[in-house]
Amino acid sequence: MAPLYDRVLAFIDDAGTERFETLALEVFAHQFAHCAAYRQYCLTRGRTPAVVGEWQAIPPVPIVAFARADLCCGTPVRTFLSSGTTGGAANRSRHQLPDLRLYQRSAVAGLRRFLFPDAPRMRLVSIIPRADERPESSLAQMVAWAMEAFGSADSVYAVDPDGIAFDALVAALRGSERDGQPLCLFATTGALVRVIDYCREHALAFRLPHGSRLMDTGGDKGAPRHLSRRGILHAAWHAFAIPGYFCVNEYGMAELSSQYYDSVVADRVRGQHRPRRKLGPHWVRTLVLDPETLTAVAPGVRGLLCHVDLANAGSAMAILSEDVGSLAGDGFQLVGRAAGAPSRGCSLTAAQWDAA
Amino acid sequence: MSLRAVRAGVSSDTRDADPGASVPAAVTPALLARTIAELRRARHALAARSTDSIVAALSRVVDAWLAPRSTWRTRAETLLPAATGFSPAMVRHALPTMLDPLRAPALGELIAAEAGARRGPELILHVLPGNLPGLAAIPAALSLAIGSAALLKAGRGDRVFPELLVESIAAHDAELGRCLAACYWPGGDPAAEPVALAAADLVVASGDDATIRALAAGARGRFIGHGHRVSFAAVSRECTTGEAAAQLAEDIAIWDQRGCLSPQLCFVEGDVAAAVGFATLVAAALRPLAQRLPSGRLSAAERLAVRRFRDEAEWRGFGGERTRLFALDGEGDGTVVVEPVPVFEPTPLCRSLRVVPLADLHRLPAVLAPARALLEGAGLAAPPERWPGLAAALAASGVHRVSPLGAMQRPPLDWRQGGRPRVGDWVAPRG
Numbered sequence: 001m002a003p004l005y006d007r008v009l010a011f012i013d014d015a016g017t018e019r020f021e022t023l024a025l026e027v028f029a030h031q032f033a034h035c036a037a038y039r040q041y042c043l044t045r046g047r048t049p050a051v052v053g054e055w056q057a058i059p060p061v062p063i064v065a066f067a068r069a070d071l072c073c074g075t076p077v078r079t080f081l082s083s084g085t086t087g088g089a090a091n092r093s094r095h096q097l098p099d100l101r102l103y104q105r106s107a108v109a110g111l112r113r114f115l116f117p118d119a120p121r122m123r124l125v126s127i128i129p130r131a132d133e134r135p136e137s138s139l140a141q142m143v144a145w146a147m148e149a150f151g152s153a154d155s156v157y158a159v160d161p162d163g164i165a166f167d168a169l170v171a172a173l174r175g176s177e178r179d180g181q182p183l184c185l186f187a188t189t190g191a192l193v194r195v196i197d198y199c200r201e202h203a204l205a206f207r208l209p210h211g212s213r214l215m216d217t218g219g220d221k222g223a224p225r226h227l228s229r230r231g232i233l234h235a236a237w238h239a240f241a242i243p244g245y246f247c248v249n250e251y252g253m254a255e256l257s258s259q260y261y262d263s264v265v266a267d268r269v270r271g272q273h274r275p276r277r278k279l280g281p282h283w284v285r286t287l288v289l290d291p292e293t294l295t296a297v298a299p300g301v302r303g304l305l306c307h308v309d310l311a312n313a314g315s316a317m318a319i320l321s322e323d324v325g326s327l328a329g330d331g332f333q334l335v336g337r338a339a340g341a342p343s344r345g346c347s348l349t350a351a352q353w354d355a356a
Numbered sequence: 357m358s359l360r361a362v363r364a365g366v367s368s369d370t371r372d373a374d375p376g377a378s379v380p381a382a383v384t385p386a387l388l389a390r391t392i393a394e395l396r397r398a399r400h401a402l403a404a405r406s407t408d409s410i411v412a413a414l415s416r417v418v419d420a421w422l423a424p425r426s427t428w429r430t431r432a433e434t435l436l437p438a439a440t441g442f443s444p445a446m447v448r449h450a451l452p453t454m455l456d457p458l459r460a461p462a463l464g465e466l467i468a469a470e471a472g473a474r475r476g477p478e479l480i481l482h483v484l485p486g487n488l489p490g491l492a493a494i495p496a497a498l499s500l501a502i503g504s505a506a507l508l509k510a511g512r513g514d515r516v517f518p519e520l521l522v523e524s525i526a527a528h529d530a531e532l533g534r535c536l537a538a539c540y541w542p543g544g545d546p547a548a549e550p551v552a553l554a555a556a557d558l559v560v561a562s563g564d565d566a567t568i569r570a571l572a573a574g575a576r577g578r579f580i581g582h583g584h585r586v587s588f589a590a591v592s593r594e595c596t597t598g599e600a601a602a603q604l605a606e607d608i609a610i611w612d613q614r615g616c617l618s619p620q621l622c623f624v625e626g627d628v629a630a631a632v633g634f635a636t637l638v639a640a641a642l643r644p645l646a647q648r649l650p651s652g653r654l655s656a657a658e659r660l661a662v663r664r665f666r667d668e669a670e671w672r673g674f675g676g677e678r679t680r681l682f683a684l685d686g687e688g689d690g691t692v693v694v695e696p697v698p699v700f701e702p703t704p705l706c707r708s709l710r711v712v713p714l715a716d717l718h719r720l721p722a723v724l725a726p727a728r729a730l731l732e733g734a735g736l737a738a739p740p741e742r743w744p745g746l747a748a749a750l751a752a753s754g755v756h757r758v759s760p761l762g763a764m765q766r767p768p769l770d771w772r773q774g775g776r777p778r779v780g781d782w783v784a785p786r787g
Contacts, residue, residue, distance in 0.1 A: 036674075037671070061671075064671055069672075070675065322664075
């Protein structure tokens with residue numbers, strides 16, 4: 001039988017090679033055997049490969065585990081860090097990967113399915129930095145692979161050391177307007193809001209060719225102001241002439257090797273008219289757990305998202321996030337990040353301390 | 357020594373609705389303006405009354421609240437659990453401690469010591485903090501005792517107690533009752549808040565730094581702000597007993613650790629093993645308290661913060677640090693974490709404690725130095741011969757109140773919160 005990581009790679013390529021649950025339980029046994037911290041965690045809870053018989057029962061690690069322990073089955077070949085806007089280096093997640101192929105195969109296959117199902121190659125314009133400038137960023141790495149796998153020769157990074165290279169960005173957008181070749185803009189949501197504000201301040205609007213699309217990710221982090229999803233869709237149309245069905249919000253995290261995407265492009269290609277929701281590929285499963293009991297809730301009920309990602313076979317496959325969402329059909333609705341403890345009473349809490 | 361930061365991520369994406377909490381109705385600006393005008397009118401009568409007569413009337417009110425089978429307390433005990441989320445047993449146990457300091461002769465003595473013959477301004481606005489029930493009692497009584505009318509702005513969680521308090525004072529002394537009003541508006545409300553801030557001659561406010569800053573900016577008269585503070589315990593090597601642990605556990609459990617005198621850390625003199633030993637005792641002492649004084653309702657955010665605190669400690673242990681976690685069943689029942697190296701860092705509350713070993717308690721000032729501006733109370737367990745030296749070191753480190761364990765949550769009336777006199781700042785300057 002092929003080694004485990006190769007079987008996961010084969011499963012990413014073809015869902016028919018075996019059952020998700022079979023692979024998940026074998027990956028669980030692998031991680032239990034090769035990751036001491038995870039083994040301790042499972043033993044503390046009495047949930048070992050000997051007793052866990054379904055993928056839903058695999059103990060998920062909390063996000064903080066990535067900041068506090070080594071969760072790598074073997075020697076890491078690459079380590080990605082969470083963006084960790086606060087709290088210093090000690091609180092940034094470290095996602096250590098012993099085999100980069102899993103992340104690459106998953107990221108590229110996910111992009112193909114959810115962002116480029118109708119376009120083998122197109123002009124990519126990224127205001128996300130290059131991977132060689134940000135080697136610790138899993139997002140930058142994903143964009144680099146997207147450039148290789150889906151970018152035409154005239155794809156560009158509109159980024160300079162200070163941030164967004166507005167001149168280069170405007171030139172790329174005007175170029176597509178002129179030659180009629182659609183483009184795909186990659187941006188963090190925060191940077192996208194900056195671009196939207198820049199366009200407004202400079203009275204700029206672009207009529208990008210049909211088929212042009214937008215991928216944004218990362219929530220409000222680093223945004224000059226909060227802009228709702230509705231506001232972003234509105235601005236994408238008015239600033240770029242990109243319709244909502246080509247605006248794809250990606251939901252990923254440094255700790256995951258696979259990503260979720262808005263369903264709009266995939267639905268459109270399949271000729272379906274369904275509400276916008278987040279979809280993941282077949283090698284990922286999502287549970288929505290009651291924050292109180294950590295048991296699965298009914299579809300439509302809000303809870304914490306728990307991800308089981310086979311592409312994390314070399315690190316930690318089951319992850320309990322701090323993101324809130326609800327199951328919606330074949331995907332889920334992402335509500336946002338669960339809030340920290342609010343202030344109640346006159347005692348300072350850790351959250352306020354940290355913010356001070 | 358390091359100030360390690362636990363990140364409790366907050367995103368503007370999620371409004372963490374607490375389904376159990378009902379949002380009280382806000383006062384309209386017109387009603388508020390009318391109330392303020394009535395308070396000012398009523399206050400003229402107060403100006404003619406002697407301090408002794410006011411204090412005597414207030415003492416009767418306090419006695420009525422603290423009497424066995426007090427109807428006031430019974431009403432509060434009936435309404436407060438639903439209004440605040442605290443357990444009925446906690447309200448029954450802890451509410452009397454909020455009124456007890458006002459018993460005669462403490463009120464009269466404090467006024468004599470701090471105010472003397474000086475009277476307060478016409479109208480004081482008290483912006484009460486969060487939802488620790490009963491916090492309105494002392495500010496209301498002190499205001500009236502110095503001859504000021506007072507507007508009590510209730511916190512979101514507890515509109516019940518301020519209203520009951522006003523009613524009880526009016527029932528005993530109609531003239532005093534007319535000088536006091538309780539109302540509610542959401543903090544920062546653009547309609548009501550400016551009306552009150554513009555009217556008050558003095559604003560005394562508690563809240564987080566942002567709230568204090570915003571209120572100070574809008575106040576017409578003088579402004580006194582009490583920001584959020586942190587309290588802690590220190591246990592000498594001679595006192596790491598089960599009794600000390602039980603007393604500390606009670607200090608932690610009262611009001612589910614939401615008071616600014618609630619200990620969030622405990623420094624234990626000795627090595628990590630000593631800290632683990634004492635942490636074991638504290639965790640054991642928190643267990644029966646979870647039955648006797650059950651935890652109140654936790655919001656989803658609080659539950660998440662406690663879980664994060666626990667996960668963090670547990671995974672630091674798996675990652676090779678000598679961190680130890682003692683977690684009771686429910687998130688609100690108790691969490692004790694042993695920190696292997698000295699830090700000064702608060703917890704997510706909800707009865708959660710960091711236990712920190714310190715080779716010698718005389719090294720406390722160095723550990724406390726980075727947090728100096730945020731310190732409030734310290735509970736100390738030490739033998740009599742060491743007490744004066746340690747208490748002096750704590751005071752020099754910025755601690756405003758040093759008390760024995762088990763008494764942290766029962767400050768006397770003359771406790772100088774934030775290092776300020778209780779009413780001395782409210783009255784006109786001497787001379």
